Amino acid sequence: MNIIFKQLINLGCIACLFFSSSVHAQTVLDGRVSVDFSSNWKFRKEEASTDRIVKQKQREEIVDLPHTWNIADVMDDKPGYYRGATQYHNILYWKTAWQNKRIVLHVGAANQEATVFVNGKQVKAHIGGYTAFNVDITDYLNRRVNGKNTIVIQVTNRFNQDIAPLSGDFTFLGGIYRKVSLLLLDQIHFADPVYGSSGLRVNAKIDSSENATINLDGAIQNASASQQAIVIETTLMDADGVAVKKVQQKENLKPHSQHNFQLNIAEIEQPRLWSPDLPYLYRLITRIYDSNGRQLDHLDNSVGFRWFSFHPEKGFFLNGKPLKLVGASRHQDFKGMGNAVPDTLQIQDLVKLKAMGGNFLRVAHYPQDPAILKACDSLGLLASVEIPLVNEITESSTFAANSFQMQKEMIRQYFNHPSIIIWGYMNEIFLRPHFPKDKERQEKYFKSVVSLAEKLEALTRAEDTTRYTMIANHGNFDLYHRTGLTKVPMLVGWNLYPGWYGGKIADFGKQLEHIHQQLPEKPLLVTEYGADADYRIHSDKPVRFDKSIEYAIRYHQGYLNDILRKAFVAGGVAWNLSDFNSETREESMPHINTKGLLTWDRKAKDSYFLYQAYLKKAPFVKIGGTFGKKWAVRTEPDRALIGSGWLKLPIFSNADSVELLLDGISLGVSKPVDRMILWPVNLSRGLHTVKAQAFHNGKLSSVDEMVMDCEVLPYDLKKDKDWQELRINVGDNREYIDSMENRWFPDQPYERGSWGYLKGEKYRLKNTGRENLGTDVNIRGTGDDPLFQTQLQGLESYRFDLPNGNYEVELFFAELDGPNDKENLLYDLEQREKKQEKKGIDRVFDIRIGGHALAADLNVLREAGAFRGLRRKFQVKVHDDGNLVISFIPKKGEPILNAIRLKKINQSVNP
Structure with a gap:
C-alpha cells in the first residue's frame, strides 16, 4: 500500500478514535484516557458591542465545540x-x-483571552x-457520586x-x-501544565552517515502523597x-x-528516511509503569528521520539532496464556519496542497490545529510555524512576556512533528x-522591535537547536536591513508583491x-506572493488590480x-x-482576501491547475474551469458569425504537446508556454465536448475532457435570433x-x-x-458588488438594434461619488499615503x-444612499424602426449607469 495513503488512513482513524468517547459512557482504563467534552455547552455574549446593537441581556444558546x-x-x-x-458553561457529573x-x-x-x-x-x-x-481541575470538583460541577x-x-x-x-x-x-x-x-504540551519532547536525529538516535526529554507529575x-x-x-x-529506565519520584x-x-541502524516523496x-x-508493572501513562508519537540545511x-537540502521548496501559506477559516473547522476538512486542505504538487506549507500567521501538522507528517509536507506578531508591536514588558509565552507554547506543543523545519516569530513587522x-521616536520604536526579535531569537534557539528561525519581511528591504532586523534570524523570508500592490511582474526577479x-x-x-483572483471575474485583457483569474495566472507564471x-x-x-476572511477588506468580494489558489469553500481556481502543471511529476493536463452555468462566447464585429463566437480556452499541462478535440474533431496540436495554452476556439450556442490529449515523448500520457454549455453574446441582435437575454456590466471590460x-x-x-x-x-x-476598474468600496445590499462597482458617468444613451417585440429592461445604479470614509488598504503600499477623494x-x-x-x-443618492445598489x-x-434607445437626460450633475439587463419576453410580435 502506498505509504502516504496508509498513513492518511491511520491519521483519520486516530482522529475518529480520539473524539469518539462520551463523557457519560467511558470505561476508565489504566493510563491516559481522552474524553470528548465538546457537546452541549451553553453560550452567551456577556456584553453588547456598543457600535452595533443596543445593550441588552444576551440570549443563551446551546452550541457544540x-x-x-x-x-x-x-x-x-x-463595519x-x-x-x-x-x-x-457546561455541567460535569462526577x-x-x-x-x-x-x-x-x-x-x-x-x-484570545480565556479564563476557566x-x-x-x-x-x-x-x-x-x-x-x-x-x-488541572481535580481539586475544584465536587467528587461525590454524580456530583454536579459547573465548568465556565x-x-x-x-x-x-x-x-x-x-x-x-x-x-x-x-x-x-x-x-x-x-x-x-x-x-x-x-x-506540562505551563506550556500545554504533552510533557514529552521527541528529538529524532540522523546525520549524513545515517547514524540515528532519539533523545527523549520529558516531565512527569507525581500528584500522590508518597514517593514512587x-x-x-x-x-x-x-x-x-x-x-x-525498546529502552527502559528507572526513576524515583518525590x-x-x-x-x-x-x-x-541510540544506534538505530539505517532507518528509512522521511521525505516529501516517501514520508516514512x-x-x-x-x-x-509502577513498581508492580501497572501502566500509569502512555504517549504515542510519530517519528521521521531526516536532516536538512539551508x-x-x-x-x-533535505537528506543531502537539493530540494526547491514550493507550496502555499494557509489561513484556518472556512466558508460558513469561521475558524471552527472540523479536523476532516482541515486535513483536506493539506491533501489538496499535496495534490497540487506542493512540498511546503507555511502555517501563517499563527499556530494552527495539531491535525494540520499531523497531516504534514503523513503526507510529506515540510512546514514552518510562527506566532502572530504581525505588522506592529507594543513597547511594553507585558507584550514581550506574552510573546515569549506564545513562542514557548508553540515550540513545545508542536516540537515532535518531523515536518517542521522552521520556527517564525514576526511577519511584516515594519x-x-x-x-x-x-x-526620532520612530527610530526608538524600530530599536524596540529589533530588541524583541533578538530576545525571541535567543529563546527559540535555546528551546530548539534543530530547526531554523525566520522573520518574514515585506518588500521594504532598506528599512529592514538598515535597522539590523535582517541580521537576527537564521533565515530571512520576504513577502514580495511587484506587479500587484505596485510595480510590474518583471520587477520580482530584479528584487530577488x-x-x-x-x-x-x-x-x-519568498514567504508570500500573490494576486487577487476573484473566481467570478474574467478578462481577455487582464491588467493589474482587475481581480481577474487571467491576471493571477500571468502573475503566478512570472513568479x-x-x-x-x-x-x-x-x-x-x-x-x-485558499481565500480567507478579512473583515476590513471591501473590494470586489467584500470581507474576503481572494488571493487563494482555492476558493473560500475550497474549489480549485485555474491558478491551482497552473501549479499542478508546474509542480506535478506525473503527466498532467487540465482544461480550465468556469464557476458559472455557462461558458461565455462572444461574437466579434469583424467576423460574420451568427449564433457562434470565440473564446480562449485555458489548458494547463506539463506535456511536450497537447492536441485539442472539439466534438470529436481535432483542432491541431500546440505546445504549452509556461505550462499553459490559451486555445482560440469557435463555438456555437449550446453543448460541446472538448478533449485535451497530452503527449510526452510522442506518446499519449494524459487526457482531460469537459462538456461545455456555451452562451453566445451576439454582436448583431437582429440576425442572431436565438439569444434570449443580454447582461452587460456597464463601464467594465471584464466578464x-x-x-x-x-x-x-x-x-x-x-x-x-x-x-x-x-x-x-x-x-x-x-x-x-x-x-483600476471602478470603486473598491463595498456596495451595501448586494452580494454582486462588481455589477455596481463600475459605471459610466455622463452617458447620453444606451442603444440596442433589435428585432421588433416585447422586452424587459432592468437598469442597475449605485452612487460611487458619495461620502466615503474607507481607508486605503494597508497592504497597497503604492496607495497607502494617498487620500481618496x-x-x-x-x-x-x-x-x-x-x-x-x-x-x-431619479436621484440614486437620495433613494438608495451612497454605495448601495438600486434597480x-x-x-x-x-x-417600426427596430431599435431601442434608452436616453439619460441630465437635470443636475451627470447621469450614471452601472449595469443593464435586456430580456426577450416573447419571440416575435407584429408591429
Missing part, C-alpha cells in the same frame, strides 16, 4: 464585528471510576488565541494592546474554535508495527512534585511603524537579485519562473492556499458571474447594427496610479425611451 460567534457579522455590510466578552484520577481540562484553542472557572472559583487564565492549554470558560477576542496580533489582513474570530477534552490521568503522568518508583519504557516501531528498539528525565535510543513514519510509544547560494510624524546581493550570507525564502530558476532562492510560498451563476459581459460603445453606449466616461478612482454628488436625471418617460428625477425594471415594446 468548535464554535465561533463571528460567522455572520464578519460578512454583513456593517466591524463583535469583539467582546462571552461565556461558555463518576466513581474517576476516584483515583487527575482530571485535566484540555482546551485546543480559545481566541470551576464551581465558581477561578482556576486558570490563558492569553493567546492560537495554542492549547491544560487546566469566559472568552473574549477584545483588542488588547499587550496581546498579538494587534492588526492584520485576517479576522480575529472569537470563540472556543477547537475541541475541548477531559484527560483522565493517573496520579503519575506526563505533564517507576519505569519509563519507550518502544520504536516501524510503519508495519514491528518493534525496532511526592507532590514534577520530575524531569532524559532517555535516549516510525511510531514511538512511551509508557510509565545554503545562501544553493538553497535548501508594515505599520508607529510614530510616523516623529522620526537585489536582496541577494545586499544580503549574500542569509538564505532567502514561479523566477523562483524555480534562481538557485539562491530556497523556495516560494504562494499567498494563499462577471453573478450569485445566480449568470454571466455578465463586458461593455462596448455603440456601433450601427449592434448595441452599446453613446458617450459617457468610465468611472475611475481619483488620485491613483494603478490600473471624499465627496457627495447630488445628481438628478430622467430616463426615457423616445417620448415615453421611464423614470423622472429599476421596465417593460418596453420595440416596433
Whole structure:
C-alpha cells in the first residue's frame, strides 16, 4: 500500500478514535484516557458591542465545540464585528471510576483571552488565541457520586494592546474554535501544565552517515502523597508495527512534585528516511509503569528521520539532496464556519496542497490545529510555524512576556512533528511603524522591535537547536536591513508583491537579485506572493488590480519562473492556499482576501491547475474551469458569425504537446508556454465536448475532457435570433458571474447594427496610479458588488438594434461619488499615503425611451444612499424602426449607469 495513503488512513482513524468517547459512557482504563467534552455547552455574549446593537441581556444558546460567534457579522455590510466578552458553561457529573484520577481540562484553542472557572472559583487564565492549554481541575470538583460541577470558560477576542496580533489582513474570530477534552490521568503522568504540551519532547536525529538516535526529554507529575518508583519504557516501531528498539529506565519520584528525565535510543541502524516523496513514519510509544508493572501513562508519537540545511547560494537540502521548496501559506477559516473547522476538512486542505504538487506549507500567521501538522507528517509536507506578531508591536514588558509565552507554547506543543523545519516569530513587522510624524521616536520604536526579535531569537534557539528561525519581511528591504532586523534570524523570508500592490511582474526577479546581493550570507525564502483572483471575474485583457483569474495566472507564471530558476532562492510560498476572511477588506468580494489558489469553500481556481502543471511529476493536463452555468462566447464585429463566437480556452499541462478535440474533431496540436495554452476556439450556442490529449515523448500520457454549455453574446441582435437575454456590466471590460451563476459581459460603445453606449466616461478612482476598474468600496445590499462597482458617468444613451417585440429592461445604479470614509488598504503600499477623494454628488436625471418617460428625477443618492445598489425594471415594446434607445437626460450633475439587463419576453410580435 502506498505509504502516504496508509498513513492518511491511520491519521483519520486516530482522529475518529480520539473524539469518539462520551463523557457519560467511558470505561476508565489504566493510563491516559481522552474524553470528548465538546457537546452541549451553553453560550452567551456577556456584553453588547456598543457600535452595533443596543445593550441588552444576551440570549443563551446551546452550541457544540468548535464554535465561533463571528460567522455572520464578519460578512454583513456593517463595519466591524463583535469583539467582546462571552461565556461558555457546561455541567460535569462526577463518576466513581474517576476516584483515583487527575482530571485535566484540555482546551485546543480559545481566541484570545480565556479564563476557566470551576464551581465558581477561578482556576486558570490563558492569553493567546492560537495554542492549547491544560487546566488541572481535580481539586475544584465536587467528587461525590454524580456530583454536579459547573465548568465556565469566559472568552473574549477584545483588542488588547499587550496581546498579538494587534492588526492584520485576517479576522480575529472569537470563540472556543477547537475541541475541548477531559484527560483522565493517573496520579503519575506526563505533564506540562505551563506550556500545554504533552510533557514529552521527541528529538529524532540522523546525520549524513545515517547514524540515528532519539533523545527523549520529558516531565512527569507525581500528584500522590508518597514517593514512587517507576519505569519509563519507550518502544520504536516501524510503519508495519514491528518493534525496532525498546529502552527502559528507572526513576524515583518525590511526592507532590514534577520530575524531569532524559532517555535516549541510540544506534538505530539505517532507518528509512522521511521525505516529501516517501514520508516514512516510525511510531514511538512511551509508557510509565509502577513498581508492580501497572501502566500509569502512555504517549504515542510519530517519528521521521531526516536532516536538512539551508545554503545562501544553493538553497535548501533535505537528506543531502537539493530540494526547491514550493507550496502555499494557509489561513484556518472556512466558508460558513469561521475558524471552527472540523479536523476532516482541515486535513483536506493539506491533501489538496499535496495534490497540487506542493512540498511546503507555511502555517501563517499563527499556530494552527495539531491535525494540520499531523497531516504534514503523513503526507510529506515540510512546514514552518510562527506566532502572530504581525505588522506592529507594543513597547511594553507585558507584550514581550506574552510573546515569549506564545513562542514557548508553540515550540513545545508542536516540537515532535518531523515536518517542521522552521520556527517564525514576526511577519511584516515594519508594515505599520508607529510614530510616523516623529522620526526620532520612530527610530526608538524600530530599536524596540529589533530588541524583541533578538530576545525571541535567543529563546527559540535555546528551546530548539534543530530547526531554523525566520522573520518574514515585506518588500521594504532598506528599512529592514538598515535597522539590523535582517541580521537576527537564521533565515530571512520576504513577502514580495511587484506587479500587484505596485510595480510590474518583471520587477520580482530584479528584487530577488537585489536582496541577494545586499544580503549574500542569509538564505532567502519568498514567504508570500500573490494576486487577487476573484473566481467570478474574467478578462481577455487582464491588467493589474482587475481581480481577474487571467491576471493571477500571468502573475503566478512570472513568479514561479523566477523562483524555480534562481538557485539562491530556497523556495516560494504562494499567498494563499485558499481565500480567507478579512473583515476590513471591501473590494470586489467584500470581507474576503481572494488571493487563494482555492476558493473560500475550497474549489480549485485555474491558478491551482497552473501549479499542478508546474509542480506535478506525473503527466498532467487540465482544461480550465468556469464557476458559472455557462461558458461565455462572444461574437466579434469583424467576423460574420451568427449564433457562434470565440473564446480562449485555458489548458494547463506539463506535456511536450497537447492536441485539442472539439466534438470529436481535432483542432491541431500546440505546445504549452509556461505550462499553459490559451486555445482560440469557435463555438456555437449550446453543448460541446472538448478533449485535451497530452503527449510526452510522442506518446499519449494524459487526457482531460469537459462538456461545455456555451452562451453566445451576439454582436448583431437582429440576425442572431436565438439569444434570449443580454447582461452587460456597464463601464467594465471584464466578464462577471453573478450569485445566480449568470454571466455578465463586458461593455462596448455603440456601433450601427449592434448595441452599446453613446458617450459617457468610465468611472475611475481619483488620485491613483494603478490600473483600476471602478470603486473598491463595498456596495451595501448586494452580494454582486462588481455589477455596481463600475459605471459610466455622463452617458447620453444606451442603444440596442433589435428585432421588433416585447422586452424587459432592468437598469442597475449605485452612487460611487458619495461620502466615503474607507481607508486605503494597508497592504497597497503604492496607495497607502494617498487620500481618496471624499465627496457627495447630488445628481438628478430622467430616463426615457423616445417620448415615453421611464423614470423622472431619479436621484440614486437620495433613494438608495451612497454605495448601495438600486434597480429599476421596465417593460418596453420595440416596433417600426427596430431599435431601442434608452436616453439619460441630465437635470443636475451627470447621469450614471452601472449595469443593464435586456430580456426577450416573447419571440416575435407584429408591429
